[in-house]
Amino acid sequence: MDTDGMTEIAKGAEGSVYRTTFLGRSAIAKVRSPKGYRIPELDRKIRNQRIRSEARLVREARRAGIRTPVIYYADTETGTLVMEDVGGETVKHHLDEHPEDASRICREIGRNIAMMHNAGIAHGDLTTSNMIIAGDGRICIIDFSMGASLVETEDMGVDIRLLERAFSSAHPKLGEAYKELIGSYCETKTCPDQVMDKVQEIKDRGRYT
Ligand SMILES: Nc1ncnc2c1ncn2[C@@H]1O[C@H](COP(=O)(O)OP(=O)(O)OP(=O)(O)O)[C@@H](O)[C@H]1O
Numbered sequence: 001m002d003t004d005g006m007t008e009i010a011k012g013a014e015g016s017v018y019r020t021t022f023l024g025r026s027a028i029a030k031v032r033s034p035k036g037y038r039i040p041e042l043d044r045k046i047r048n049q050r051i052r053s054e055a056r057l058v059r060e061a062r063r064a065g066i067r068t069p070v071i072y073y074a075d076t077e078t079g080t081l082v083m084e085d086v087g088g089e090t091v092k093h094h095l096d097e098h099p100e101d102a103s104r105i106c107r108e109i110g111r112n113i114a115m116m117h118n119a120g121i122a123h124g125d126l127t128t129s130n131m132i133i134a135g136d137g138r139i140c141i142i143d144f145s146m147g148a149s150l151v152e153t154e155d156m157g158v159d160i161r162l163l164e165r166a167f168s169s170a171h172p173k174l175g176e177a178y179k180e181l182i183g184s185y186c187e188t189k190t191c192p193d194q195v196m197d198k199v200q201e202i203k204d205r206g207r208y209t
C-alpha cells in the first residue's frame, strides 16, 4: 500500500490508521503491516483473514442497527481496509472534555452494545477509544478486529468485563454513568442476567488465579 500523501492518525501494534480520500470523500485507511517474525505465507494468511473478519463484522453490526463506518474496500493483498471517515471525536476524548454528557452517552453506549450482543456479535476490544461520536451525534462503534460472531454468553461477559476495566481506568470519576450504561444494556439485552452472572464469574475467576 502506497501511504504517501496520507496522514497517519494512529499507530498500533498491528499497523497504522491513516486519513485519506476515496473517490473524493474523506476516508480512513487501516493498514496492517507485515510481521517480520512470521513466515511470510502464514503472515499473509493471518492479515488476510483479519481484514476479512473485521469488514464482515462491521457490516453485520450495521445490519443489527448499530452505526458503524461504511466499508469502501478491503484489499487483502496489502492488508488494507478503507472505510468511511465518520468524523467527530472519540467517546474517550468527548467524556474527558464534557463529563456532563456522560449519563446520556453511557445510556446510548449500553443500548448499542445490547443490540450488538442480541445479534450474536462480540466486539472483543470495547473501550471508549473504539467508539466515536459521529458528525450526526450518533455513537459509532469501530475497530472490530478482535470481534467474533455467533458468540455465546461467555464472549459477551468478556466484552462487558473489558469495558468495565477500560472505563474504570480511563474514566475513574464516571462510576455512576457506568452504572447507567449497564442499566441501559440490561433494558435492551435479551436475558441480561445470564451475561451479568458471567461477568461476576469472570471477576471471581480473576480473583483466584
Ligand atoms: N472510520 C473512522 N472514522 C473516523 N476516525 C476513525 C475511524 N476509524 C478509526 N478512526 C480513528 O483512528 C483511531 C484508531 O483506529 P482503530 O481503533 O480502528 O485502530 P487500532 O486501535 O490501531 O486498531 P487495532 O486494535 O486493530 O490494531 C480511532 O481511535 C479513531 O480516532
Ligand SMILES: [Mg+2]
Pocket (backbone or CB within 6 Å): 129, 130, 143
Ligand atoms: Mg482501536
